[in-house]
Amino acid sequence: MDALVVVEPLKRLRCGECRRGPLERMVLEFNSPRCLDCADLGHLVFLPRGNAALTRRSREASALWAVVVRHNKRRTRYERQGLLVEEAALVRAEASCLADAEVRARRRARDAARRAAEDVRFTGVLTAEILRLFPSCPLDRALEIAAHTSLRGSGRVGRTAAGRALDEGAVTAAVRASVRHLDTPYDALLMRGTPRHEARARVAAAIEAVLDAWRRG
Template sequence: MELVAPVVVEPLRRRRCAECGAGPLERMVLEFNTRLCLDCADLGHLVFLPRGDTALTRRAREGSALWALVVRHNRRRTRYERQGLLVEEAALAAAEAACLADAEVRARRRARDAVRRAAQDVRVRETLAAEIRRLFPRCPEDRVAEIATHASQRGSGRVGRTAAGRALDRGAVTAAVRASVRHVDTEYDVLLMRGVPRNQARTRVAPVIDTVLRAWRG
């Protein structure tokens, strides 16, 4: 049977509990569109564990018979984002003790993982740079390095981190070079700051981009 954890909301505007009138509420539960404080929702005995420490969060959650997910709405991204958990105090204490006991082991593991990821990043960047040089042999070396570094940044979702980019798809690599030329060698950013719609700005700078790419292809 799949477990479904209660969801606790950190309201952007402080509210009051519909049952006991307590408030303004730092955290609340929405139950059938009714705002409840944690005590009225039978979660008042739980303690808050902020997000950030993966091992501590996992252990506290596993050791807590009852736990709840804490979220807050991000207006800019128009979505709810996780802030942490509410867990039993005893479970949190046990999790903290367990994390303290193997802190050195986990620190060494993180260090090894960091070295491994750094080596992977170098390989991705160098491979992408080599393909840029092949497709655009007259591209200045400093721009090759700049484009490869920008496009392959870990966690960015940019071309170098997509499946097409890792496979050195010609279109994906060209898109990364084109994006660099658009921002560095044209007035595209200035046009955006002047309020020109993005599609219109791209159309206006397209001839300049094509000229630069032809020159770099040789």
């Protein structure tokens, strides 16, 4: 069955039956405008477009409904503005969508808690691996390196596949990066305009000295 169509007129029109106007919305009958009351649609309420789930559920729950359109002069076509539906149907649809939103919120909370627990577990495992490879590394420093490099969404070594697999090269790269930034003048060299590759070369020996000291148990 074709949907009933209600028009939002661009001109100030009056109802051809009751003469009421100007009309916000109307139905065309025999090329004459009719207000919604005269068209037996006055009991319906307007639901603007924009929420697909709410629109679908309101339409399905409403015994009578109509599509609301407005003419777009620039595009020379009628464009949907929303629906007219029974108020009780809209109320039921809103309650259903609200329940869905609550379910999604609870699911997001559970997922966030699960991810947080996974992150805590992995940070602990990564800390243990750092201390295995570098037994003389201070515990607080190992914890700091593990937390920094495994931060979710950071794109750092700890979030890569190799890092998650505790690949020795990836773990060592994370420790080396920490030493480079915190135990050498590398950052200061960059701030003074030293090219990155030159700055890395100048601090390479200092980094290896710290790593060698941390490797000795």
